[in-house]
Amino acid sequence: MTSFRRTAQRSAALAVTAAAALAVTLVQNPAMADKDNRPARTVDVRLIGINDLHGNIEPPTGSSGRVTLADGSQVEAGGAAYNATHIRALQAEVRNSVIVGQGDLIGASPIVSALFHDEPTIEVLNRVGMDTTAAGNHEFDEGYRELLRMQRGGCHPTDGCQFREDYEGADFPILGANVTLAANDRPALPPFWVEFRDGVPIGFIGMPLKDVPILVDPNGIKELEFGDEIAAANRYADLLNWLGVKSIVLLVHQGDNTAGGGPDDCRTVAGGPGRKIAEQVSPKIDAVFSGHSHQHYNCTVTDPAGNPRPFIEGLAFGRELSVVDLKIDKRTREVIRSATVARNHVVTKNVTPDPEVQAIIDLAKSKSGPIANRQVGTIAQDVLRAQNPAGESALGNLIADSQLAATAGNGAVLALMNPGGVRADLTHASSPAGEGNGVVTYGEAFTVQPFGNILQTVTLTGTQIKAALEQQWQVVNNQPRQIILQPSAGLTYSWSASAPIGSKVSGIVLNGAPLDPNANYRVTINSFLQGGGDGFSAFTGGTEITGGGIDLDAFTAYLAAHPNTAPPALGRITTTP
DSSP, rough: OHHHHHHHHHHHHHHHHHHHHHHHHHHHGGGGGSOOOOOOEEEEEEEEOOOOOOTSSSOOEEEEEEEEOOOSSEEEEEHHHHHHHHHHHHHHHOOOOEEEEESSSSOOHHHHHHHHHHHHHHHHHHHHHEEEOOOOOOGGGTOOOHHHHHHHOOOTTTTTTOOOOOOOOSSOOEOOTEEEETOOOOSSSSOEEEEEETTTHHHHHHEOOOTTGGGGGGGGGTTTOOOHHHHHHHHHHHHHEEHHHHHEEEEEOOOOBBBBOOTTTTOBBBBBBHHHHHHHHHTTTEEEESSSSSEEEEEEEEEEOOOOOEEEESSTSSSSEEEEEEEEEEOOOOOOOOOOOOEEOOOOOOOOEEEEEEEHHHHHHHHHHHHHHHHHEEEEBBBBOOTTTOOHHHHHHHHHHHHHHHHHGGGGGGEEEOOOGOOOOBBBTOTSOOOSSSSSEHHHHHHHOOOEEEEEEEEEEHHHHHHHOOOEEEEETTEEEEEEOEEOOTEEEEEOOOOOSTTTTEEEEETTTTTOTEEEEEEEEEEHHHHHHTOOOGGOOOEEEEEEEEEEHHHHHHHSSSTTTTTOOOOOOEEEO
């Protein structure tokens, strides 16, 4: 395969042209496919998918490094060097394979990758031989321009090249079929990519979920628009089909939650957005690889023409590979749906780690180690991000307390933290330096809060605060969604499960006094929330904005000032029927 970066990276339009030209060649030259009248033959192709890696090139730890099997037992899994060995083994079993991604391969990463703007992760994926991937929402964490740099190469405009002397970019296209430039509606990323195996073209349409604008800092994507996933998939499926590409796969960064189960169970929650896409996209699409929900499932859905196709996702952090085996009729170039076999493959650690990939990881560890292993504080016991039935977590409360403390000079009386920004537990005995005595390193704190958001203290009325709290319950894609903000000490309130959206919150008390709808309060939130992230548009009405430094700096300073930090007590939020 010719490297994407060397042939078609300069613009999304060029990528479309390149793929289309290849497909048109097939249409104009039927001799490429069984020019004689011999009986039709088939081509077997194995698709190997990875989703939501989030730069976890080292084996993830704790619950993030385990896979729950169908019988309820658990196995340690993950790590890019082990991943590479498993991929090679899967490839060795078949003649043809394609390695694909379903988004969030970078972003929200541990410090070993994030310190270098995820360049080590891209190098690992290049070494493994990834062929193409969808963009996820986290590919846009540092903005559209930074995503283009990740694709094309070049040193970071501010930090330069810190991992290697230069950065060569991704050797695979990062796809965004539903991402367009607001100024002219042209593709902002390549919409699709075509791979050939034994002369047969296979088209891959890739895209993030349409809700990216409420999941990342809006300032980095102001020039982009994100369209409906189904409409975009159907548009490019029609184009690929017209160009002679009959075997088509959708890589979409949208998936479903589950009611548990093992890697190959299908216990997705009814009405999820991933299944809706998988069931409703064009029948020209033969398989749907999904992501975003960090769940595992292996489902067979029925397309609009009544034919079966796989709908699959493989957890997150490199613990599973989604494997779909296709049998393609070489004469018609169509996938024989009845012969499709899908499974999720657990990336166990009972294999020899790939030495070339391990060398990349070791370099990243050695360069990041002095920073990552620096002690920033101590904790008395585990501080966990798991939320109780009211939506409150000890770690979320701790982070909110740290942000309030860091911005007291701005007059802040309240801080609210989005739970999606709390990425890992803070565990008592997980220090990579091996202390096992409650030491918290900078690397551990970074893994908890990897986004580097700016704290901002804004003035909000009591009415606006109440409105923001009501926006913790929304309807997205015709599905109810709950995102409970983590409050600093001093704020208490109740919410009712049975009350309608918009009227769930009651009994708001701040520092012992009922919240006054007409009074002004200084509230600290991060830049993501202040821009309306996660659908909290009420925060955009804040006035008198005062900057308060980086959220991670506030967290580490708080840990340093409070040795042997204990988990804050829960109970700031309560529920009523």
